[in-house]
Amino acid sequence: MSLDADTIVDRRRMRRRLTVWRVLAVLLAVIAVVAVGIALRAPGTSALGVTGTGAIARVTITGLIRTDRQRVEGLDRLAKSKAKAVIVHINSPGGTTSGSEELYNSLMRLRAAKPTVVVVDGLAASGGYIAALGADHIIAGETALVGSIGVLFQYPNVSDLLKTIGVSVETIKSSPLKAAPSGFEPTSPEARKAVEEIVMDSYAWFKDLVQKRRSLDDATLAKVSDGRVFTGRQGLTLKLVDELGGERAAVAWLAKEKKIDPDTPVRDYRLRDRFGDFPFLHTAAITLLDGVGLGSIARRFEELGAVQAMERLNLDGLLALWHPPTGN
Numbered sequence: 001m002s003l004d005a006d007t008i009v010d011r012r013r014m015r016r017r018l019t020v021w022r023v024l025a026v027l028l029a030v031i032a033v034v035a036v037g038i039a040l041r042a043p044g045t046s047a048l049g050v051t052g053t054g055a056i057a058r059v060t061i062t063g064l065i066r067t068d069r070q071r072v073e074g075l076d077r078l079a080k081s082k083a084k085a086v087i088v089h090i091n092s093p094g095g096t097t098s099g100s101e102e103l104y105n106s107l108m109r110l111r112a113a114k115p116t117v118v119v120v121d122g123l124a125a126s127g128g129y130i131a132a133l134g135a136d137h138i139i140a141g142e143t144a145l146v147g148s149i150g151v152l153f154q155y156p157n158v159s160d161l162l163k164t165i166g167v168s169v170e171t172i173k174s175s176p177l178k179a180a181p182s183g184f185e186p187t188s189p190e191a192r193k194a195v196e197e198i199v200m201d202s203y204a205w206f207k208d209l210v211q212k213r214r215s216l217d218d219a220t221l222a223k224v225s226d227g228r229v230f231t232g233r234q235g236l237t238l239k240l241v242d243e244l245g246g247e248r249a250a251v252a253w254l255a256k257e258k259k260i261d262p263d264t265p266v267r268d269y270r271l272r273d274r275f276g277d278f279p280f281l282h283t284a285a286i287t288l289l290d291g292v293g294l295g296s297i298a299r300r301f302e303e304l305g306a307v308q309a310m311e312r313l314n315l316d317g318l319l320a321l322w323h324p325p326t327g328n
Helices: 002-039 069-079 097-113 127-132 159-165 189-214 218-224 232-237 247-258 280-291 295-313
Strands: 056-062 085-092 094-096 116-125 137-140 145-147 229-231 266-268 319-321
Touching (some): 056 247, 069 097, 085 127, 085 247, 094 097, 094 127, 097 116, 097 127, 097 189, 116 127, 116 247, 127 145, 127 189, 137 232, 137 247, 189 218, 229 232
Parallel strands (some): 056 085, 085 116, 116 137, 116 145
Antiparallel strands (some): 094 319, 145 229
16 A cells, blocks of 8 residues: 555656646747747847838737827837838727827827828728828728728617516616716616717817818718728728828838838838737647647636637727628
8 A cells, every 4th residue: 555655646746747847848938939039020120110220110000999008109219210201001990089099199299200101901990090190191902991980889788688687786876977878777868968979079079180181171071971981992082091002102102202212121110029019929828738738728828818809809988990780
């Protein structure tokens, strides 16, 4: 019996040691992947921006737009850099109105320091179009989508569901419009009116911004501000964009209008320097963990990634966001 107990203890010790070595192997592998990523960065770029004096900086804005202090600081650094000009690629359905306003203001400051061109890579709708308005010149592909000028406020109302399952939410509040509207009770006419006033005030701000930045008459503004999206071809006719094309057209415009050498290299400018800039790390870490027998930890990594994705979709407040239609 004593021999069996000693054997069991030895095996447990060996298992613990093996686990430690496996974790160390994973850490070393991840460090190696990061090192390779850094080594493969394009020449003339750094984690925070363009080095040297002879480059056009390329900035990419994708996905949902929210307030982002790191992005603001990155664009402010770019404004003070030695880059000759900036090309901003946008592919976004929008996001919160506050985040879109923040990005627009950052691009306006950047535009005051350097020639700035926006290239619409597929979609610059709602808040994405607000951001595009911060540039000197807007270029879009013929089939890209732009516009969706409007604001919305959405919230789920589960009061009927709660009533069906016999659940009630008791609320004590200082005034009728405090925390209204609420998804736990029917929306009162007063609460609906208050929210509508907020939406319409933000909508007026959006329209004024479009009219001012795009020099639109009242008739054209009314036509483009009903919430719909337009193709690049339609947007050109309606003066929502200045030109059709892509990055090559942006370089040509900079050469013609801002006297920048068309042979000037275009180099990526990273708005932040952190592991999140390496999207392959999440997948690599899961693969490595699986490979060394730590599958349970790999599953935890996957769950964490799912949680972060849900957080990105949890947009609060007023939205300047385009929702593509979905089938029933």
